[in-house]
Amino acid sequence: MADLRELLTSLKTGDLSRLEGQADCAIVSTIHKVKGMEFDDVVIVPSTAPFPFDGKYSLRQQQAEEEVRLWYVAMTRAKSRLAYAWSDRERAWQSGQPWQGTQTEKGKSILTGSLGELFISWAAYKEHNGRVIQDYIFRQVRVGNPVYIRYDGKIFHQKEPIGFLVKEKKLAYIGEAEVVAVYRFAVSPDAPFFKNAPPRYAYDKLTSEVRKQGWHYVVLVAGGQG
Numbered sequence: 001m002a003d004l005r006e007l008l009t010s011l012k013t014g015d016l017s018r019l020e021g022q023a024d025c026a027i028v029s030t031i032h033k034v035k036g037m038e039f040d041d042v043v044i045v046p047s048t049a050p051f052p053f054d055g056k057y058s059l060r061q062q063q064a065e066e067e068v069r070l071w072y073v074a075m076t077r078a079k080s081r082l083a084y085a086w087s088d089r090e091r092a093w094q095s096g097q098p099w100q101g102t103q104t105e106k107g108k109s110i111l112t113g114s115l116g117e118l119f120i121s122w123a124a125y126k127e128h129n130g131r132v133i134q135d136y137i138f139r140q141v142r143v144g145n146p147v148y149i150r151y152d153g154k155i156f157h158q159k160e161p162i163g164f165l166v167k168e169k170k171l172a173y174i175g176e177a178e179v180v181a182v183y184r185f186a187v188s189p190d191a192p193f194f195k196n197a198p199p200r201y202a203y204d205k206l207t208s209e210v211r212k213q214g215w216h217y218v219v220l221v222a223g224g225q226g
Contacts (some may be wrong), residue, residue: 031074042078044071046087051098053145064093111149111165113171113180119183121193121206122164124216130207136160137182137217145179145223155221162219177223185218187211 027039052063067090075082083200092098111117123133142155148156151174153165165173186201187194187210203211212215 031070034077035073037077038079039077040080042074042082044074044082044084046085047089049089051089051092060093060096060098064096069095075169111169111177111222113220115183115185115218115220117165117169118218118220119164119166120218121187121201121216122205123162123218124187124210125201125206126205127200128161131209133160133162134207134210134217137162137219141179141182141217141219143179143181147177147179147219147224149173149175149177149221155219157219163221173223175223177221179219179222180222183218183220184215186215188214 027034033067051067071090076082122128123137124130136157140160141162145157147162149165150156151168153167153173154161155163155165155177157179187206189203191203194201197203206216
């Protein structure tokens, strides 16, 4: 998930250190952020990013060597138990072959839980019954809940609409997904989107509650299909 990666990137080592030693606590981190640390149990999950990550095929060998070093760092963080998943990307850099990433592999369509995949303020407009949707999200929507994306890009939680995909995604994705985050998204009349938005989606078309509090809920979802 792009937003989760951004969050982890912003964390300082001290932020993670404060979590160490807490009972019943799982730490989700990039490999770089836990260099020099040790944990009783470590789980390494496969990456969905393309290889080579910057498209420079001439540097595949160097990047593959860096991937090996990163995996060594990750695996040596474990003091007692280590579990890891080996997927297509790992097989690619092991063999030195390029891989396009989960988003394009074998024609798959995937949602990664990114704000860029959503019409972010869709669920906050008066036209879309935003007051009811915002209250529903607050009371009913939780991380891990299943959702369904309809052919037109509308996202449903049970039978209630809670969001809408951007044009590119709604044409490519139909099917089941799940909630991966519920954000309070800040809005203001000075935001670039509202300055350039068509009249239908002007700032004053948001519900009065959203404009008064300066934020609205937005639900991020993730899922894939073959």
